[in-house]
Amino acid sequence: MSLLSDHRKREESVTFSSEPAGMGETHELLTLNFGPHHPATHGVLRLLVTLEGEVLRDVKPIIGYVHTGIEKTAEDKSYWKAIPVVERMDYLAYYFNAMAYCGAVETLLGLEVPPRAQYLRVIHLELNRIMSHLVWLGTSALDLGAMSMFWYCFRERETILDLFEMSSGQRMHTRYIQIGGVIEDIPAGFARKLQAFLDEMPRRADQYADLLEKNEILLGRLRDTCPLDAETLLGLGVTGPLLRAAGVPWDLRKAQPYSSYDQFDFKIPVGSVGDNYDRFRVRHAELYESVKIIQQALNGLPEGPHIVDDRKVTLPPRHELATSMEALIHHFKLVTEGFRVPEGECYYPIEGPRGEYGCFVRADGSAKPARVHMRDPSFVNLQATAPMVKDAYIADFIATLAMIDPVLGGVDR
Secondary structure (H helix, E strand, O other), rough: HHHHHHHHHHOOOOOOOOOOOOOOOOOOOOOEEEEEOOOOHHOOOOEEEEEOOOOOEEEEOOOOOOOOOOHHHHOOOOOOHHHHHHHOOOOOOHHHHHHHHHHHHHHHHHOOOOHHHHHHHHHHHHHHHHHHHHHHHHHHHOOOOOOOHHHHHHHHHHHHHHHHHHOOOOOOOOOEEEEOOOOOOOOOOHHHHHHHHHHHHHHHHHHHHHHOOOOOOOOOHHOOOOOOHHHHHHHHHHOOHHHHHHHOOOOOHHHHOOOHHHOOOOOOOOOOOHHHHHHHHHHHHHHHHHHHHHHHHHHHOOOOOOOOOOOOOOOHHHHHHHOOHHHHHHHHHHHHHHOOOOEEHHHHHHHEEEEEEEEEEOOOOOOOOOOEEEEEEEHHHHHHHHHHHHHOOOOHHHHHHHHHOOOOHHHHO
């Protein structure tokens, strides 16, 4: 018994110092591994956390656990076959991955995408934005203790995935956006089902606000927690809702319009404090704005082709394959060999759910890209984790990571 008592005394006398001996008082610091499989990390993310009691003194994100080599894989495939590969980076924003890549290749080819295809792209991009925000809202509310929100958000997400399946045949990683347009026109009944969703979604978003913005526990964990000023965010290269929450109205759909976004009327939600509450409110407000954009695109959907009429880069219509030998040969050559892209390089940026997605493509004149590199916003935004949560409580760290909304598929590409 005395041996155990002596051991306990020796154990309790041990302290951890952040300063050399004689330089000041000792501070007991504890280093923890948060993740890579913690449910609040929103992916396979490891965070090396240094704590003093319940207060965070340092955070180091450690990535690479789901590295898939997607960029290098794309460089080993023809331009046409690389589309389903790049879609799998940010697996909650597959339409945006494909849009950035196809936009870069189209710029190198000098293709002019038909107006109908541009509008169809906008419809699916904004549906994807809503879907991504719904996953963020449901999982973040779950992190903060509001379990019911997860089921409500995924209910609406299922409706969106049903629409994706209706237009492309796939619920996720649809390969809908093609070089030159979209793979197929929308089928009969799609517009009616989409309109029903647009009528319902604002009411659902109102319900989310009623459930969350009157919850004092949730508000206490979001308001005035872990703010970060716009200057620091800009210095780190942070974009998207995190930057807009700090009061900077930067949105590439307005600043550098692409795919006919300049033809739609919508607002850019911005915050004033830049705390977790503003980050929550900005994303929630974007649900309404995306609905407005989709409604305008659906109402004004132009007539015409859904893909550019250029047999050098686009597949022939499916019905011609059974009757035309030329169409069959053309289809075979495109699928097996691909098409050649003139030498050059292009960076094509777009506004995604988490910020600026950009694709850099360098062509060497062959049928395969010489270089493919994606700018993924989650990779950049993770840099802001440490300055956001420094000297905050561990509970605020959970809320902040949820509001950052990282997707590790894009980070570890």
